[in-house]
Amino acid sequence: MADGTLRAGGKVPSTRALAAAFGVSRTTVTAVYEQLAAEGFIVTAAGRVARVASQLAPAAPSKPGRRAPPQTTLSAYGRRVENMAMTAMTSGKPLRVDFLYGAVAARDFPALAWRRAHQAALLQHQHRLYYEPPEGDASLRRAVQGYLARARGLLCEAEQIVIVHGSQQAIDLCARVLLDPEDAFAFENPGYLMARRCFEATGAKLLPVPVDDLGLDTTQLPEDRSVRLVYTTPSHQFPLGAMLPIGRRQELMRWAARRQAWIIEDDYDGEFRYGQRPIDALHAIDTQGRVIYIGTFSKALSPQLRLGYLVLPPELVPVFRQAKRLSDRHAPVLEQRALATLIDSGAYERHVRRVRRENERRRSALLDAIAQHLPADARVVGTAAGLHVVLWLPMVRQQDEAAVVAAAREVGVGVYPVSPLYAGPPGRKKPRPAGLIVGYASLDVEQIRKGVRALAAVLHRLVHAGGQGRAVQQAGDFVEPLPRAPGRIAQP
Amino acid sequence: MADGTLRAGGKVPSTRALAAAFGVSRTTVTAVYEQLAAEGFIVTAAGRVARVASQLAPAAPSKPGRRAPPQTTLSAYGRRVENMAMTAMTSGKPLRVDFLYGAVAARDFPALAWRRAHQAALLQHQHRLYYEPPEGDASLRRAVQGYLARARGLLCEAEQIVIVHGSQQAIDLCARVLLDPEDAFAFENPGYLMARRCFEATGAKLLPVPVDDLGLDTTQLPEDRSVRLVYTTPSHQFPLGAMLPIGRRQELMRWAARRQAWIIEDDYDGEFRYGQRPIDALHAIDTQGRVIYIGTFSKALSPQLRLGYLVLPPELVPVFRQAKRLSDRHAPVLEQRALATLIDSGAYERHVRRVRRENERRRSALLDAIAQHLPADARVVGTAAGLHVVLWLPMVRQQDEAAVVAAAREVGVGVYPVSPLYAGPPGRKKPRPAGLIVGYASLDVEQIRKGVRALAAVLHRLVHAGGQGRAVQQAGDFVEPLPRAPGRIAQP
Numbered sequence: 009m010a011d012g013t014l015r016a017g018g019k020v021p022s023t024r025a026l027a028a029a030f031g032v033s034r035t036t037v038t039a040v041y042e043q044l045a046a047e048g049f050i051v052t053a054a055g056r057v058a059r060v061a062s063q064l065a066p067a068a069p070s071k072p073g074r075r076a077p078p079q080t081t082l083s084a085y086g087r088r089v090e091n092m093a094m095t096a097m098t099s100g101k102p103l104r105v106d107f108l109y110g111a112v113a114a115r116d117f118p119a120l121a122w123r124r125a126h127q128a129a130l131l132q133h134q135h136r137l138y139y140e141p142p143e144g145d146a147s148l149r150r151a152v153q154g155y156l157a158r159a160r161g162l163l164c165e166a167e168q169i170v171i172v173h174g175s176q177q178a179i180d181l182c183a184r185v186l187l188d189p190e191d192a193f194a195f196e197n198p199g200y201l202m203a204r205r206c207f208e209a210t211g212a213k214l215l216p217v218p219v220d221d222l223g224l225d226t227t228q229l230p231e232d233r234s235v236r237l238v239y240t241t242p243s244h245q246f247p248l249g250a251m252l253p254i255g256r257r258q259e260l261m262r263w264a265a266r267r268q269a270w271i272i273e274d275d276y277d278g279e280f281r282y283g284q285r286p287i288d289a290l291h292a293i294d295t296q297g298r299v300i301y302i303g304t305f306s307k308a309l310s311p312q313l314r315l316g317y318l319v320l321p322p323e324l325v326p327v328f329r330q331a332k333r334l335s336d337r338h339a340p341v342l343e344q345r346a347l348a349t350l351i352d353s354g355a356y357e358r359h360v361r362r363v364r365r366e367n368e369r370r371r372s373a374l375l376d377a378i379a380q381h382l383p384a385d386a387r388v389v390g391t392a393a394g395l396h397v398v399l400w401l402p403m404v405r406q407q408d409e410a411a412v413v414a415a416a417r418e419v420g421v422g423v424y425p426v427s428p429l430y431a432g433p434p435g436r437k438k439p440r441p442a443g444l445i446v447g448y449a450s451l452d453v454e455q456i457r458k459g460v461r462a463l464a465a466v467l468h469r470l471v472h473a474g475g476q477g478r479a480v481q482q483a484g485d486f487v488e489p490l491p492r493a494p495g496r497i498a499q500p
Numbered sequence: 501m502a503d504g505t506l507r508a509g510g511k512v513p514s515t516r517a518l519a520a521a522f523g524v525s526r527t528t529v530t531a532v533y534e535q536l537a538a539e540g541f542i543v544t545a546a547g548r549v550a551r552v553a554s555q556l557a558p559a560a561p562s563k564p565g566r567r568a569p570p571q572t573t574l575s576a577y578g579r580r581v582e583n584m585a586m587t588a589m590t591s592g593k594p595l596r597v598d599f600l601y602g603a604v605a606a607r608d609f610p611a612l613a614w615r616r617a618h619q620a621a622l623l624q625h626q627h628r629l630y631y632e633p634p635e636g637d638a639s640l641r642r643a644v645q646g647y648l649a650r651a652r653g654l655l656c657e658a659e660q661i662v663i664v665h666g667s668q669q670a671i672d673l674c675a676r677v678l679l680d681p682e683d684a685f686a687f688e689n690p691g692y693l694m695a696r697r698c699f700e701a702t703g704a705k706l707l708p709v710p711v712d713d714l715g716l717d718t719t720q721l722p723e724d725r726s727v728r729l730v731y732t733t734p735s736h737q738f739p740l741g742a743m744l745p746i747g748r749r750q751e752l753m754r755w756a757a758r759r760q761a762w763i764i765e766d767d768y769d770g771e772f773r774y775g776q777r778p779i780d781a782l783h784a785i786d787t788q789g790r791v792i793y794i795g796t797f798s799k800a801l802s803p804q805l806r807l808g809y810l811v812l813p814p815e816l817v818p819v820f821r822q823a824k825r826l827s828d829r830h831a832p833v834l835e836q837r838a839l840a841t842l843i844d845s846g847a848y849e850r851h852v853r854r855v856r857r858e859n860e861r862r863r864s865a866l867l868d869a870i871a872q873h874l875p876a877d878a879r880v881v882g883t884a885a886g887l888h889v890v891l892w893l894p895m896v897r898q899q900d901e902a903a904v905v906a907a908a909r910e911v912g913v914g915v916y917p918v919s920p921l922y923a924g925p926p927g928r929k930k931p932r933p934a935g936l937i938v939g940y941a942s943l944d945v946e947q948i949r950k951g952v953r954a955l956a957a958v959l960h961r962l963v964h965a966g967g968q969g970r971a972v973q974q975a976g977d978f979v980e981p982l983p984r985a986p987g988r989i990a991q992p
Contacts, residue, residue, distance in 0.1 A: 180826060450629070
C-alpha cells in the first residue's frame with residue numbers, strides 16, 4: 009500500500025490466502041488486518057472482502073538529497089531569539105580552577121536533608137495526582153512568606169507569591185506580561201545578560217542606565233514615555249557588586265511613580281552579605297505597589313533545582329497566575345513540598361548560615377590571594393556581598409580582556425570577561441580597563457589560591473611581553489577613576 | 501530620617517551621646533551606625549561627624565485609602581491572558597466520585613522506584629552544581645529516544661529532543677516561536693482548551709477545523725496564506741477519542757507541505773491503547789520535517805512531575821533551545837536523571853504496561869456500568885484508547901449540559917461538559933446533544949460503578965422532570981447523526 013503495489017480501493021488478499029502464502033496462522037493474519045483496519049489502511053466489513061482505503065495515496069518516491077529544506081517561518085520572537093548571543097560559559101576543555109560565576113559547590117548542597125524532605129513529600133498522602141494551582145504549593149508560599157519577613161525585611165501576603173522555575177522564568181514572565189515591541193525598558197549597564205536578553209526578546213527597546221560605585225545611577229533613569237519597567241539588582245549589583253543606598257532607592261521609587269513604571273528587583277544573592285546583616289529588600293520601602301521582587305534558591309541550594317519565586321503587587325497577581333498556568337501549569341509538586349518542609353523545619357536557614365560562613369572563608373582566601381599575588385593596582389569591587397567579585401585590571405586595556413581570559417584558560421584557569429555585560433554602542437567615551445568576573449562559590453580555599461597565583465603569572469607574562477604589542481598596557485595609562493569598592497566605611 | 505526629624509545633610513548624634521541617651525553600649529550604637537552607613541542613610545568619614553545623607557528625602561506622609569491604585573500597563577499578551585477563561589476543574593465542594601480527566605490514581609505512581617531513582621540521582625557525583633544545557637540532560641534525551649523508537653515507532657536523534665516542563669510548556673514554546681499576532685493557526689474543534697488558549701494568547705487567529713468520528717477532518721483544513729501551524733491529537737483525538745486513519749494522516753502531510761505549515765502532534769496519552777498495539781506516531785510518516793511531536797510523562801507517571809518533551813525537526817532545534825533557555829534555563833536535573841534511570845532500567849515500560857492493564861480494568865468497568873445503567877441511546881466514544889471517554893446524551897439538549905453537570909455535582913459526582921472545548925460562534929447550524937467528558941484513571945472500579953449509577957439516577961430524574969421544562973429533552977429529538985465509536989471493526 010505504501011509503495012502503490014496495492015492500489016487505493018483495491019481488494020486485499022483474504023486472511024486465509026495470506027496465511028497460506030506466508031505459512032503463518034490465520035489468527036496472526038487476522039490480528040494484522042485488525043491493526044491495519046484500526047490505523048485506517050484497509051476497510052473491512054463483516055462478510056465483505058477487505059479493501060485498501062480509498063483515500064490512501066502511495067508515498068511519493070523519495071529522492072534523497074533533492075528534497076528542499078522546509079521554509080522556516082518563525083515568529084518575530086523566534087527570529088529575535090534564534091540568533092541571540094548568550095554566553096555559553098562551560099564549553100571548552102576542562103579547567104583546573106574555574107571561577108565560574110553562578111556555580112555552587114556540590115558538597116554545599118544539603119543532600120541528606122533534601123533526600124529526607126523529598127521522601128516525606130513522596131509519602132504525603134494524596135488520593136489522586138492532578139494539576140496544582142499555577143501560583144504553586146500553598147505550604148511553600150507560606151514558608152517563603154515567613155522566610156522573606158525574617159531574612160529580607162519583606163512583608164507580603166502568601167497570595168502575592170508565585171512559585172516559578174528559577175529566577176529566569178520570573179524574569180521571562182515579567183517580560184511577556186509587561187512589555188510590547190513598541191515599549192522600552194531601563195536596564196542596569198553593565199547588567200545581568202540573561203535578563204537583558206529576555207527583555208530584548210520581546211522586541212522592546214533597551215535603555216541602558218549607567219552603574220557607578222553606588223549601583224544604578226538613578227539620576228540617569230530615562231524619562232521616555234514608552235518606558236514600562238526597570239530591571240535592577242539593588243542588594244548586590246550584578247556584576248559590579250554595589251549595594252544601592254537608601255537615597256537612590258527613594259529616587260528610584262519616585263521615578264517609578266512618575267513614569268508609572270514597574271521596578272523589577274532581582275535579589276539573586278541577597279542571602280550572602282558578609283560582616284553586616286543582609287540589607288532589606290527594596291520591596292520593603294515600596295508603598296505604591298510598584299516593585300516586583302524576584303527570589304531564587306539557585307544560590308543557597310542549587311541552580312539545578314530550578315526553583316524561585318515572584319512577590320507581586322496585588323493587582324498583578326491574577327495576570328501572572330494566568331501566564332504561569334499557560335506557560336507550564338505549575339512548578340513540580342514534590343520539590344515544592346520538600347522545600348517547604350526544609351524551610352518550615354528551620355533547616356533551610358541553618359543551611360544558609362552555614363553556606364554563608366563557607367563562602368565568607370572562600371571570599372577571604374580570594375581577597376588575600378589577590379592582594380598577595382596580583383599587581384597592586386588591580387582593583388576588586390563588589391566584595392561586601394554575593395558569590396563573586398569583579399577584578400579590574402588597569403594594566404590591561406579593555407580590548408585585551410578576551411586575550412587575558414584566553415591566556416588564563418590556556419593554563420587551566422576560568423575567569424569571565426565583564427565586557428559582554430555592557431550594553432550600548434561600542435564607541436564609549438571613556439576607556440575602561442579589562443575586567444574579570446571571578447566567582448568563588450564552587451571552589452575550595454586551596455583551589456582559589458592556586459587559581460589566583462596562576463592568573464597572576466598569566467598577567468605578569470602578558471604585561472611583560474608588552475613590547476610585542478599584545479594584550480598589554482602599562483599600569484597608570486587609565487584616566488578614568490576606578491570604581492570604589494563599596495562597603496569600606498570609616499568608623500563614625 | 502524617615503519622617504524628617506533628622507533632615508538631609510544634618511548631623512546625627514555622636515555614638516557616645518546616643519549611647520548615653522539610650523543607655524546602651526557604644527559598641528551597639530557603632531554597629532547600628534555602620535549598618536545605617538552601609539545602607540546609605542548616613543555618611544561617615546574618619547574623624548568627621550556623621551551626617552544624614554544629602555539626597556535623603558523623608559517619606560511623604562501616607563494617606564491610607566486615598567492612594568490611587570497604580571495604572572496597570574500590561575503588554576498585549578498580558579491583556580489577552582488576564583481575562584482568558586480557563587476551566588478551573590477542581591473548585592467547589594469535595595466529590596464522592598470525580599471523573600476528572602487528566603488526574604491519575606496516586607497509588608498507580610511507582611513511588612518506590614521513583615524514590616530509588618531520585619536517590620541515585622542525588623548520589624551521582626558532581627564536583628559543582630551549575631546550569632545545564634537548555635535541551636535537557638543527555639542521558640534522559642537518549643532514554644527518551646530509545647523509548648520512542650520502541651513504543652511509538654518514532655525514530656529520531658537525541659539532538660532533536662528538548663526536555664520541557666510538561667506538554668504545556670512544549671505547546672507554549674511552539675506558540676511563541678512560531679506564531680505572530682497577524683498569523684493564523686488551525687485547531688481541532690472540539691480540542692484541548694489549554695493548547696488553544698496558548699495559541700490564542702499570541703494574538704494569532706484561530707481557524708477551527710471540525711472533528712468527526714475519524715478525528716480531524718483533513719478535507720476542511722484551511723488554505724489561508726496566514727496559517728502557520730495545525731495542532732492535532734492523532735493518536736486519540738482530544739476529547740472525542742478518534743484515531744486519525746492513515747489516509748487523513750497523509751492528507752495532513754500534503755496540506756502541511758503545500759501551506760509550509762507545521763504540524764504539532766500532541767501525543768498526550770499515546771501509551772494507552774487497549775486491545776491493539778499503540779498506533780505509531782504521526783511523526784513516523786513525516787518525511788519532510790514538518791511534524792513537531794510532543795510527549796509527556798503526566799499520564800503514565802504523574803501530572804505533578806511536570807516533565808515532557810519535544811521532538812523537533814532539525815532546523816527548529818536551535819531556536820527552541822534558545823527559547824527554552826530564556827524561558828527557564830532547563831528542566832530540573834535530579835528529576836531528569838531519576839527519569840532517565842527509570843527508563844534505562846526498563847522499570848518505566850514495565851510500569852506503563854502495569855498501569856495500562858489497570859486502566860483497561862477501569863475502562864471495562866466504566867463501559868459495563870454505562871451499558872447497564874444509562875439510557876440505551878447514550879453513546880460512548882473514544883473508548884479504544886486513552887484515559888477518558890465522551891458520553892453523548894441524546895436525551896439532553898446541549899443547552900442543558902451545564903444543568904446535568906451541576907445536578908451530578910449535587911449528588912457528589914464530577915463529570916465535565918464537552919461544550920467549552922468547542923470553539924467558534926454560538927450559532928451552530930446543527931444541534932448537538934449534551935456531552936460529558938468522563939475520566940477514569942484516578943478512580944477504582946467500585947467508585948466508577950457507583951459514580952455511573954448516581955449519574956444514571958440524576959439523568960433519570962432530570963429527564964422525567966421534563967414536564968417542568970428544565971434540563972430536559974426526550975430521546976430522539978436529535979436529527980444529527982451521532983458520532984460513531986471508532987475502533988468497532990468487523991473481522992475481515
